[in-house]
Amino acid sequence: MTTPTDPLVPPDRPRPGRKLGPIADNVSSTHRSWLMPMRDTYLASGLTLNALSDRIRFAKSKLSELLRGVGLYPRWEVVFLIAAELGMPNWPLYRLWRQAAFEAQRSGEWVERCTDRTTILTAADTAPPMNHRAFRELTEGDYLLYAQVFLDDEERDSAVSDTFDILWLSWNDALTSTDTRRYAWTALRDTVMARTLHREGRPELGPAAFDTLALRSLADPAEDVDQIPELVQLFTVISHLPGRQFDVMVLRRLCGFTPEAVSALVGASLATVRSDERHATRFVRDVLDTPPSTEGAAP
Structure with missing residues (x-):
C-alpha cells in the first residue's frame, strides 16, 4: 500500500469550505462498499476537496458528486487516481468498483473501455497485508457457513470475498478498532444482509429451514416432511430477534458453533454470547408457546 502525501489541512482541524454531504440513498450496497472506505480515508487524510482536485486534475464539483455517489457511475481511471492519492490499495477497490458497475447497468464494453489496462495489471500483483491474509485463513470458512444460511452458493462466495476486499480497504481501521474480529464481523454481516431477501424489514430465513432439514439424518423421511412447518x-x-441475538442463534442453531467458537468469531465475550442465547431462547419459546389468537372466532 502506498502512503498518501502530507495533507494540507491536519485531520484534527476543520476543513475550509462546505462539508461533504452524505452518500445518496439510492447507492447500491456494492457501490457503497468501496465508496465508504474511500470517504473515510479522504476524511482522515485532512485534504480538502480543493486540494484533492488540484492534485488529480479533476473538477471539485465532480469530486463531491463521486464521494457522495451522486450522478453517473464513476469511471475507473478517476477512482484509481483518487485511491492513489489517498494511498488506498487499488486491487480490492477495482474488484468492488467493477462489480458495482455491472449492478449500475454498465456494460462489459463500458467497463473495459474506461479501464486503464496498465493500472489493472499493476494492481493484480498487489497482495494484501500478511496479517490480513492470516485473518482470512482463520475466518473464511466460518464466514461462508454464516452466509450460506441466507444466500445461494454463488452469492455466498461473492459476499464473503467482497467482505475481505472491504476489510482490505479499511484494514488500518480494523486493526485500530476496539476488536478487529468485531469490526470484521460487522463488515460481513452488513454485506450478507444487504444481499439477503427481507420480508417486512426482517431477513428471510425460509430457505434455511429446508437446507437445515436436508442435513438432518432422521430415520423416518415422513417425519422430516412433518417438521417443515415447525422449522419455518x-x-x-428467530428473524424477529435483535441483531446480536439473531446472529448468536443462527451461529448456534443453524451453523452448529459452540458458544466459545461464536465468541471468538464475532468478537464478543463468552458471557455476552451465553446471555444473548438465553434471552433469545426465552423469546423464541415464549412466542412459540403462545396459543394463536382466537379474537373474532365463534363462541
Missing part, C-alpha cells in the same frame, strides 16, 4: 415457524420467530 421457528426461523420466522
